[in-house]
Amino acid sequence: xxxxxxxxxxxxxxxxxxxxxxxxxxxxxxxxxxxxxxxxxxxxxxxxxxxxxxxxxxxxxxxxxxxxxxxxxxxxxxxxxxxxxxxxxxxxxxxxxxxxxxxxxxxxxxxxxxxxxxxxxxxxxxxxxxxxxxxxxxxxxxxxxxxxxxxxxxxxxxxxxxxxxxxxxxxxxxxxxxxxxxxx
Amino acid sequence: xxxxxxxxxxxxxxxxxxxxxxxxxxxxxxxxxxxxxxxxxxxxxxxxxxxxxxxxxxxxxxxxxxxxxxxxxxxxxxxxxxxxxxxxxxxxxxxxxxxxxxxxxxxxxxxxxxxxxxxxxxxxxxxxxxxxxxxxxxxxxxxxxxxxxxxxxxxxxxxxxxxxxxxxxxxxxxxxxxxxxxxxxxxxxxxxxxxxxxxxxxxxxxxxxxxxxxxxxxxxxxxxxxxxxxxxxxxxxxxxxxxxxxxxxxxxxxxxxxxxxxxxxxxxxxxxxxxxxxxxxxxxxxxxxxxxxxxxxxxxxxxxxxxxxxxxxxxxxxxxxxxxxxxxxxxxxxxxxxxxxxxxx
Numbered sequence: 001x002x003x004x005x006x007x008x009x010x011x012x013x014x015x016x017x018x019x020x021x022x023x024x025x026x027x028x029x030x031x032x033x034x035x036x037x038x039x040x041x042x043x044x045x046x047x048x049x050x051x052x053x054x055x056x057x058x059x060x061x062x063x064x065x066x067x068x069x070x071x072x073x074x075x076x077x078x079x080x081x082x083x084x085x086x087x088x089x090x091x092x093x094x095x096x097x098x099x100x101x102x103x104x105x106x107x108x109x110x111x112x113x114x115x116x117x118x119x120x121x122x123x124x125x126x127x128x129x130x131x132x133x134x135x136x137x138x139x140x141x142x143x144x145x146x147x148x149x150x151x152x153x154x155x156x157x158x159x160x161x162x163x164x165x166x167x168x169x170x171x172x173x174x175x176x177x178x179x180x181x182x183x184x
Numbered sequence: 185x186x187x188x189x190x191x192x193x194x195x196x197x198x199x200x201x202x203x204x205x206x207x208x209x210x211x212x213x214x215x216x217x218x219x220x221x222x223x224x225x226x227x228x229x230x231x232x233x234x235x236x237x238x239x240x241x242x243x244x245x246x247x248x249x250x251x252x253x254x255x256x257x258x259x260x261x262x263x264x265x266x267x268x269x270x271x272x273x274x275x276x277x278x279x280x281x282x283x284x285x286x287x288x289x290x291x292x293x294x295x296x297x298x299x300x301x302x303x304x305x306x307x308x309x310x311x312x313x314x315x316x317x318x319x320x321x322x323x324x325x326x327x328x329x330x331x332x333x334x335x336x337x338x339x340x341x342x343x344x345x346x347x348x349x350x351x352x353x354x355x356x357x358x359x360x361x362x363x364x365x366x367x368x369x370x371x372x373x374x375x376x377x378x379x380x381x382x383x384x385x386x387x388x389x390x391x392x393x394x395x396x397x398x399x400x401x402x403x404x405x406x407x408x409x410x411x412x413x414x415x416x417x418x419x420x421x422x423x424x425x426x427x428x429x430x431x432x433x434x435x436x437x438x439x440x441x442x443x444x445x446x447x448x449x450x451x452x453x454x455x456x457x458x459x460x461x462x463x464x465x466x467x468x469x470x471x472x473x474x475x476x477x478x479x480x481x482x483x484x485x486x487x488x489x490x491x492x493x494x495x496x497x498x499x500x501x502x503x504x505x506x507x508x509x510x511x512x513x514x515x516x517x518x519x520x521x522x523x524x525x526x527x528x529x
Contacts, residue, residue: 019418023490024489025423025489032415033415036414036415042414043414044414044415044416045414045415045416046415046416046417046418047415047416047417047418048417048418048419049419049422049423049490050419053418053419054418054419054421054422057416057418061418077491
């Protein structure tokens with residue numbers, strides 16, 4: 001099986017590589033344009049619609065430090081496609097090298113079911129969920145900055161921190177049930 | 185001016201927006217410049233109507249002239265009302281050399297033979313289209329100009345577009361058309377819509393086509409621009425393939441603004457999880473209607489982003505290919521022109 005493996009290639013010098021997986025192929029392009037503008041580190045961005053990635057790019061592909069699943073909460077297919085792609089990741093990625101980025105959470109008023117489903121998925125995989133706004137350039141810039149913070153840690157460029165340490169701080173927690181009373 | 189002329193003029197003034205009314209009156213050329221200046225277009229529609237009525241009385245215009253005005257308006261704004269398409273079949277030998285004068289004479293004479301008291305006006309537009317306005321009457325009544333039928337025909341093509349036709353007049357019109365264009369039959373082309381320009385462009389294929397080629401892309405660039413060096417699309421080839429297939433099915437660039445597609449299903453119900461419905465022998469009849477400001481754009485977008493699977497299913501790609509937007513789908517029918525095989529569940 002063509003699992004994507006985090007540790008089977010050598011890292012580049014002062015380089016970080018991020019993989020953006022999005023079914024709609026919209027937000028990833030604008031994010032990518034902002035991410036490559038980073039000057040302190042050389043950022044490589046790979047864009048994909050789903051996993052698995054095509055085999056023929058395997059040799060030329062650098063080691064992927066962070067995989068980001070971009071999910072549009074207004075579309076059911078987006079959630080399903082992200083879930084289906086998760087199967088093609090080596091378990092080593094789930095130690096802090098996977099992150100979910102969710103857009104249109106405000107519009108998805110009728111779709112709280114989807115948001116809960118994504119949250120539960122993230123909780124079970126110990127991954128963070130970031131909420132992003134993709135329509136304005138400021139939204140794109142701020143999401144890119146947050147991704148860069150996590151990316152730098154995940155690619156080992158921040159001393160004394162690893163992806164696993166960071167994931168303990170950023171991982172998603174399921175909000176307590178509203179029905180349950182807070183003090184008992 | 186008699187009653188029907190007055191009523192027609194009132195109806196027209198109410199229907200036409202004021203700005204367009206001024207331009208249409210200019211094109212009409214039946215009023216002198218002084219009379220046109222007399223009508224004050226900043227007033228309410230009622231006042232404009234009264235002034236126009238007065239001016240037309242001065243010129244002693246009849247209902248025929250007002251009908252001309254209506255025709256000019258409709259020719260300038262054809263994207264209103266519902267247009268239906270018909271196709272002429274079995275051309276006779278001299279159909280291809282048919283010219284305008286001959287067509288006009290023949291059409292008028294055939295139609296008057298079939299029905300007394302019809303008022304027919306034929307006009308040739310600059311883009312080769314022949315516009316025909318028909319007001320129907322019968323042996324006992326004058327032609328009713330308030331409910332006129334409009335027909336657009338491009339000579340030497342087999343297509344006819346009709347709007348405002350009542351079913352009792354349909355066989356008469358179709359017979360007159362068939363005889364005067366020297367064909368042996370006429371059938372329904374299953375294409376209808378509000379925008380005449382859109383259905384005409386679709387049928388006459390006046391949009392940018394993408395022809396399938398064996399080697400679709402030129403040699404890949406060796407030196408990519410600096411900003412793109414760090415961004416790489418893993419599945420660029422798949423995405424380019426999808427774009428290409430969507431373009432081949434629907435075309436490039438601006439597509440004719442077709443607004444609906446209707447599929448009438450007479451197929452058996454097929455769903456493995458629902459036994460009771462699947463057991464029934466009779467086909468489940470239902471009608472699926474797609475509507476959008478521009479259906480072909482929407483379908484092309486669906487295909488190129490992967491929402492619809494590529495290669496594009498013939499159910500969708502027949503809309504531009506066959507130039508129709510009404511389909512009847514039955515189970516595994518032999519290849520008759522209005523039926524297609526059931527493919528998906």
